[in-house]
Amino acid sequence: RIESWKSAALMFKANPVLGVGLGNLEVEMPKFQTQGLREMLGEKYPRVVKILNNDNRRWAGGNNQGASAAAGEYVFFLNSDTVLQEGALDAFVRFMDEHPEAALAGCRLYNLDGTLQRSCRGFPNILNLISESFFLYQIFPGSRTFGRYHMTNFAHDTVREVDMVAGAALMARKKVFAEVGPFDESFHFYGEEVDYCYRAKARGYRTFFFPGAVIVHYGGGSPQPRQSYYENLFDGLRHFLVKHHRGIPLATMIALQWTGVALRVPIYFLQGLLTGNAMLFRKSLYYSKLLF
Numbered sequence: 001r002i003e004s005w006k007s008a009a010l011m012f013k014a015n016p017v018l019g020v021g022l023g024n025l026e027v028e029m030p031k032f033q034t035q036g037l038r039e040m041l042g043e044k045y046p047r048v049v050k051i052l053n054n055d056n057r058r059w060a061g062g063n064n065q066g067a068s069a070a071a072g073e074y075v076f077f078l079n080s081d082t083v084l085q086e087g088a089l090d091a092f093v094r095f096m097d098e099h100p101e102a103a104l105a106g107c108r109l110y111n112l113d114g115t116l117q118r119s120c121r122g123f124p125n126i127l128n129l130i131s132e133s134f135f136l137y138q139i140f141p142g143s144r145t146f147g148r149y150h151m152t153n154f155a156h157d158t159v160r161e162v163d164m165v166a167g168a169a170l171m172a173r174k175k176v177f178a179e180v181g182p183f184d185e186s187f188h189f190y191g192e193e194v195d196y197c198y199r200a201k202a203r204g205y206r207t208f209f210f211p212g213a214v215i216v217h218y219g220g221g222s223p224q225p226r227q228s229y230y231e232n233l234f235d236g237l238r239h240f241l242v243k244h245h246r247g248i249p250l251a252t253m254i255a256l257q258w259t260g261v262a263l264r265v266p267i268y269f270l271q272g273l274l275t276g277n278a279m280l281f282r283k284s285l286y287y288s289k290l291l292f
Contacts, residue, residue, distance in 0.1 A: 059167065060183035060192045067177055075177055079168040081218035092171055092213040095159075103176040103205035104197060106165025107213035108156055116156055117217055119166040120209045122148045123198055124237060129253050133260030135267075162209045163201070167193030168217045176205055184243075189228075191236030198244060230286045234261065261290050 051065055067075050074096055076089070088107070096102055109117040122128050128149035131137045136146040147153030154160065170193060180200045183192045197207050234257070241253050264287040272280035 058185070059189065060185045060187055063167075063192075064182040064185065067174075067182070070174065073174055075172050075174050077167060077170040077172070078215075079217065082168060083216040083218075085214040085216065088213040088215055092210065095208075095210045095212060096171060096173070099159075099208065101206055102208040102210075103173055104165065104200055104207040105171045105210050106162075106207075107169050107171075107209070107215060108211045109166060109168060109215050109217045112216065112218060117166075117219075118150060118152070118156065119168070119217075120154075120156075120160075120162040121151050121164060123163045123194065124149075124240060124253065126249060126252055126256070129256040129260070133256045133263065135263075156209065157211050159211065160209050161206055163207065164194050164197035165207055165209060166217075167196075169213075169215050176200065179203065180205070187236055187239055189232035189236065191240045194236075194240055195243065198240075230290060234290055258291075261287050265291065 049069065051069065053062075053065075057065060063077050067077075074093065076092070078084075092105070092107060096105060099105075106119050109119040111117050127145070131146040131149050136143075137150045137152050140146045141152035144153055151162070180196065180203060184195050187195060200207065237257060238254070241250055241257070245253060265284050268280045268284035268287065271277065272284060
Protein backbone atom coordinates (compact mmCIF):
# COMPACT_ATOMS: atom_id res chain seq x y z
CA ARG A 1 0.00 0.00 0.00
CA ILE A 2 1.11 3.59 -0.68
CA GLU A 3 0.21 6.26 1.87
CA SER A 4 0.17 9.82 0.54
CA TRP A 5 -0.30 13.20 2.23
CA LYS A 6 0.14 16.29 0.03
CA SER A 7 2.44 14.26 -2.19
CA ALA A 8 0.26 13.03 -5.04
CA ALA A 9 2.69 14.26 -7.69
CA LEU A 10 5.54 12.32 -6.14
CA MET A 11 3.34 9.28 -5.75
CA PHE A 12 2.88 9.04 -9.50
CA LYS A 13 6.64 8.82 -9.93
CA ALA A 14 6.13 5.39 -8.36
CA ASN A 15 4.11 4.41 -11.43
CA PRO A 16 5.89 1.07 -11.82
CA VAL A 17 4.42 -0.25 -8.60
CA LEU A 18 0.94 0.89 -9.59
CA GLY A 19 1.02 -0.96 -12.87
CA VAL A 20 2.74 -4.25 -12.08
CA GLY A 21 1.14 -7.54 -11.16
CA LEU A 22 -0.25 -6.90 -7.71
CA GLY A 23 -3.34 -8.52 -6.31
CA ASN A 24 -4.44 -5.33 -4.53
CA LEU A 25 -2.86 -1.96 -3.94
CA GLU A 26 -4.28 0.59 -1.53
CA VAL A 27 -3.57 4.28 -2.07
CA GLU A 28 -4.67 6.50 0.79
CA MET A 29 -4.89 10.29 0.47
CA PRO A 30 -7.00 13.22 1.73
CA LYS A 31 -10.08 14.22 -0.22
CA PHE A 32 -8.87 17.73 -1.00
CA GLN A 33 -6.12 16.23 -3.13
CA THR A 34 -8.40 14.10 -5.21
CA GLN A 35 -9.89 16.49 -7.78
CA GLY A 36 -9.56 14.42 -10.93
CA LEU A 37 -7.28 11.97 -9.17
CA ARG A 38 -9.91 9.31 -8.58
CA GLU A 39 -10.69 9.31 -12.30
CA MET A 40 -7.00 9.26 -13.21
CA LEU A 41 -6.34 6.27 -10.98
CA GLY A 42 -9.44 4.51 -12.18
CA GLU A 43 -8.64 4.96 -15.86
CA LYS A 44 -4.92 4.31 -15.75
CA TYR A 45 -4.77 1.77 -12.90
CA PRO A 46 -8.17 0.07 -12.61
CA ARG A 47 -6.87 -2.49 -10.09
CA VAL A 48 -5.87 0.19 -7.59
CA VAL A 49 -8.06 0.40 -4.49
CA LYS A 50 -8.49 4.01 -3.37
CA ILE A 51 -8.99 4.93 0.29
CA LEU A 52 -9.83 8.63 0.59
CA ASN A 53 -9.66 10.47 3.92
CA ASN A 54 -10.84 13.88 5.05
CA ASP A 55 -7.75 14.48 7.17
CA ASN A 56 -4.16 13.40 7.63
CA ARG A 57 -4.07 10.01 9.35
CA ARG A 58 -0.28 10.34 9.50
CA TRP A 59 2.10 7.54 8.64
CA ALA A 60 0.94 5.02 11.21
CA GLY A 61 -2.79 5.64 10.83
CA GLY A 62 -2.72 5.64 7.04
CA ASN A 63 -0.71 2.43 6.88
CA ASN A 64 -2.96 0.74 9.42
CA GLN A 65 -5.96 1.72 7.36
CA GLY A 66 -4.45 0.29 4.21
CA ALA A 67 -3.23 -2.90 5.89
CA SER A 68 -6.67 -3.61 7.29
CA ALA A 69 -8.10 -3.53 3.76
CA ALA A 70 -5.25 -5.41 2.10
CA ALA A 71 -5.50 -8.97 0.82
CA GLY A 72 -2.70 -11.39 0.10
CA GLU A 73 0.21 -12.99 1.89
CA TYR A 74 2.31 -9.84 2.21
CA VAL A 75 1.73 -6.17 2.99
CA PHE A 76 4.21 -3.78 1.38
CA PHE A 77 4.36 -0.37 3.06
CA LEU A 78 5.81 2.07 0.53
CA ASN A 79 6.21 5.82 0.95
CA SER A 80 4.82 8.01 -1.79
CA ASP A 81 8.19 9.74 -2.30
CA THR A 82 9.84 6.63 -3.72
CA VAL A 83 10.65 5.21 -7.15
CA LEU A 84 11.02 1.44 -7.48
CA GLN A 85 13.81 0.38 -9.80
CA GLU A 86 13.16 -2.28 -12.41
CA GLY A 87 12.41 -5.70 -10.91
CA ALA A 88 12.48 -4.43 -7.33
CA LEU A 89 9.05 -5.62 -6.30
CA ASP A 90 9.39 -9.07 -7.90
CA ALA A 91 12.79 -9.51 -6.23
CA PHE A 92 11.39 -8.44 -2.86
CA VAL A 93 8.47 -10.87 -3.03
CA ARG A 94 10.75 -13.66 -4.22
CA PHE A 95 13.04 -13.04 -1.24
CA MET A 96 10.12 -13.34 1.17
CA ASP A 97 8.91 -16.51 -0.57
CA GLU A 98 12.35 -18.09 -0.31
CA HIS A 99 13.05 -16.97 3.28
CA PRO A 100 10.17 -17.98 5.54
CA GLU A 101 12.25 -16.95 8.55
CA ALA A 102 11.89 -13.31 7.46
CA ALA A 103 8.81 -11.83 9.11
CA LEU A 104 9.69 -8.25 8.14
CA ALA A 105 12.15 -7.00 5.55
CA GLY A 106 13.59 -3.80 4.16
CA CYS A 107 15.61 -3.15 1.03
CA ARG A 108 18.37 -0.97 -0.38
CA LEU A 109 17.48 2.71 -0.64
CA TYR A 110 19.31 5.39 -2.59
CA ASN A 111 19.15 9.17 -2.45
CA LEU A 112 18.39 11.17 -5.60
CA ASP A 113 22.10 11.83 -6.11
CA GLY A 114 22.83 8.11 -6.21
CA THR A 115 24.38 7.87 -2.76
CA LEU A 116 23.38 5.08 -0.40
CA GLN A 117 20.63 5.87 2.10
CA ARG A 118 21.18 3.75 5.18
CA SER A 119 17.91 1.92 5.64
CA CYS A 120 18.57 -0.35 8.62
CA ARG A 121 19.96 0.26 12.08
CA GLY A 122 20.13 -1.00 15.63
CA PHE A 123 17.55 -0.35 18.32
CA PRO A 124 18.10 2.65 20.60
CA ASN A 125 19.91 1.55 23.77
CA ILE A 126 22.50 3.07 26.09
CA LEU A 127 25.53 2.08 24.03
CA ASN A 128 23.96 3.13 20.75
CA LEU A 129 22.88 6.49 22.15
CA ILE A 130 26.40 7.10 23.47
CA SER A 131 27.62 6.53 19.92
CA GLU A 132 24.94 8.84 18.52
CA SER A 133 25.27 11.63 21.07
CA PHE A 134 29.07 11.88 20.92
CA PHE A 135 29.42 11.37 17.13
CA LEU A 136 31.34 8.14 17.72
CA TYR A 137 29.63 6.46 14.76
CA GLN A 138 31.16 9.14 12.54
CA ILE A 139 34.58 9.08 14.19
CA PHE A 140 34.75 5.27 14.09
CA PRO A 141 32.37 4.30 11.26
CA GLY A 142 33.85 0.82 10.84
CA SER A 143 33.63 -0.06 14.52
CA ARG A 144 31.41 -3.01 15.41
CA THR A 145 30.68 -1.26 18.71
CA PHE A 146 30.05 2.32 17.63
CA GLY A 147 28.80 1.56 14.13
CA ARG A 148 25.94 -0.71 15.12
CA TYR A 149 23.31 2.02 15.66
CA HIS A 150 23.57 3.62 12.21
CA MET A 151 25.16 0.43 10.83
CA THR A 152 28.01 2.44 9.34
CA ASN A 153 30.04 -0.78 9.53
CA PHE A 154 27.71 -2.49 7.04
CA ALA A 155 27.98 -1.93 3.28
CA HIS A 156 24.30 -2.73 2.68
CA ASP A 157 25.27 -5.24 0.00
CA THR A 158 24.39 -8.58 1.63
CA VAL A 159 21.35 -10.20 3.19
CA ARG A 160 21.52 -9.66 6.93
CA GLU A 161 19.31 -9.98 9.97
CA VAL A 162 18.93 -6.54 11.55
CA ASP A 163 17.08 -4.91 14.41
CA MET A 164 14.97 -2.62 12.25
CA VAL A 165 14.47 -1.36 8.71
CA ALA A 166 13.22 1.96 7.36
CA GLY A 167 9.48 2.37 7.00
CA ALA A 168 9.89 3.99 3.58
CA ALA A 169 9.85 0.48 2.07
CA LEU A 170 8.84 -2.21 4.53
CA MET A 171 7.55 -5.66 3.62
CA ALA A 172 5.61 -7.65 6.22
CA ARG A 173 3.89 -10.98 6.23
CA LYS A 174 0.18 -10.33 6.64
CA LYS A 175 -0.14 -12.97 9.38
CA VAL A 176 2.76 -11.38 11.29
CA PHE A 177 1.17 -7.95 11.01
CA ALA A 178 -2.08 -9.38 12.34
CA GLU A 179 -0.32 -10.94 15.34
CA VAL A 180 1.99 -8.06 16.23
CA GLY A 181 -0.86 -5.62 15.79
CA PRO A 182 -1.12 -2.25 14.02
CA PHE A 183 1.43 0.53 13.99
CA ASP A 184 1.24 2.64 17.14
CA GLU A 185 -0.66 5.76 16.11
CA SER A 186 0.54 7.69 19.16
CA PHE A 187 3.81 8.28 17.30
CA HIS A 188 3.46 11.60 15.52
CA PHE A 189 5.80 11.25 12.56
CA TYR A 190 8.99 9.26 13.25
CA GLY A 191 9.73 6.13 15.25
CA GLU A 192 6.77 4.02 14.14
CA GLU A 193 8.88 1.43 12.33
CA VAL A 194 11.42 1.29 15.18
CA ASP A 195 8.61 0.53 17.57
CA TYR A 196 7.08 -2.01 15.21
CA CYS A 197 10.28 -3.97 14.60
CA TYR A 198 10.96 -3.90 18.35
CA ARG A 199 7.54 -5.33 19.12
CA ALA A 200 7.94 -7.97 16.42
CA LYS A 201 11.31 -9.04 17.81
CA ALA A 202 9.80 -9.30 21.29
CA ARG A 203 7.41 -11.87 19.84
CA GLY A 204 10.25 -13.86 18.33
CA TYR A 205 9.95 -12.56 14.77
CA ARG A 206 13.02 -11.71 12.70
CA THR A 207 13.69 -8.68 10.50
CA PHE A 208 16.02 -8.81 7.48
CA PHE A 209 17.75 -6.40 5.15
CA PHE A 210 17.58 -7.47 1.49
CA PRO A 211 19.85 -5.62 -0.99
CA GLY A 212 18.36 -7.20 -4.12
CA ALA A 213 15.43 -4.76 -4.29
CA VAL A 214 16.50 -1.19 -5.03
CA ILE A 215 14.38 1.91 -4.45
CA VAL A 216 15.12 5.60 -4.79
CA HIS A 217 13.76 7.51 -1.79
CA TYR A 218 13.31 11.26 -2.22
CA GLY A 219 12.71 11.92 1.47
CA GLY A 220 10.38 14.62 2.76
CA GLY A 221 7.52 13.77 0.42
CA SER A 222 4.97 14.99 2.96
CA PRO A 223 5.85 18.64 3.54
CA GLN A 224 6.87 19.88 7.00
CA PRO A 225 8.94 22.84 8.22
CA ARG A 226 12.61 21.93 8.75
CA GLN A 227 12.33 22.73 12.46
CA SER A 228 9.42 20.30 12.71
CA TYR A 229 11.62 17.59 11.17
CA TYR A 230 14.11 17.86 14.03
CA GLU A 231 11.34 18.12 16.62
CA ASN A 232 9.63 15.05 15.22
CA LEU A 233 12.86 13.04 15.24
CA PHE A 234 13.49 14.07 18.84
CA ASP A 235 9.92 13.36 19.95
CA GLY A 236 9.81 10.01 18.11
CA LEU A 237 12.92 8.74 19.89
CA ARG A 238 11.70 10.06 23.25
CA HIS A 239 8.33 8.38 22.77
CA PHE A 240 10.00 5.07 21.95
CA LEU A 241 12.26 5.25 25.01
CA VAL A 242 9.43 6.09 27.41
CA LYS A 243 7.23 3.36 25.95
CA HIS A 244 9.76 0.53 26.18
CA HIS A 245 12.11 1.41 29.05
CA ARG A 246 11.88 2.23 32.75
CA GLY A 247 14.01 3.34 35.67
CA ILE A 248 17.74 4.03 35.43
CA PRO A 249 18.12 2.82 31.81
CA LEU A 250 15.36 5.21 30.71
CA ALA A 251 16.81 8.14 32.67
CA THR A 252 20.27 7.42 31.23
CA MET A 253 19.01 7.31 27.65
CA ILE A 254 16.98 10.51 28.04
CA ALA A 255 20.07 12.23 29.47
CA LEU A 256 22.10 11.00 26.49
CA GLN A 257 19.47 12.30 24.09
CA TRP A 258 19.61 15.77 25.65
CA THR A 259 23.41 15.62 25.71
CA GLY A 260 23.47 14.87 21.99
CA VAL A 261 21.21 17.84 21.27
CA ALA A 262 23.27 20.20 23.48
CA LEU A 263 26.56 19.16 21.85
CA ARG A 264 25.25 19.75 18.34
CA VAL A 265 24.49 23.42 18.97
CA PRO A 266 28.11 24.64 19.42
CA ILE A 267 29.65 21.97 17.17
CA TYR A 268 27.50 22.82 14.14
CA PHE A 269 27.90 26.54 14.85
CA LEU A 270 31.71 26.28 14.92
CA GLN A 271 31.72 24.08 11.81
CA GLY A 272 29.60 26.70 10.09
CA LEU A 273 32.07 29.43 11.05
CA LEU A 274 35.04 27.44 9.79
CA THR A 275 33.46 26.31 6.53
CA GLY A 276 31.01 29.10 5.75
CA ASN A 277 28.29 26.47 5.32
CA ALA A 278 24.93 28.11 6.02
CA MET A 279 23.21 24.76 6.52
CA LEU A 280 25.44 24.06 9.54
CA PHE A 281 24.38 27.38 11.09
CA ARG A 282 20.76 26.45 10.51
CA LYS A 283 21.26 23.00 12.07
CA SER A 284 22.79 24.67 15.12
CA LEU A 285 19.72 26.89 15.35
CA TYR A 286 17.31 23.98 14.95
CA TYR A 287 18.96 22.06 17.77
CA SER A 288 19.11 25.13 20.01
CA LYS A 289 15.33 25.49 19.68
CA LEU A 290 14.95 21.96 21.04
CA LEU A 291 16.74 23.08 24.19
CA PHE A 292 14.77 26.28 24.83
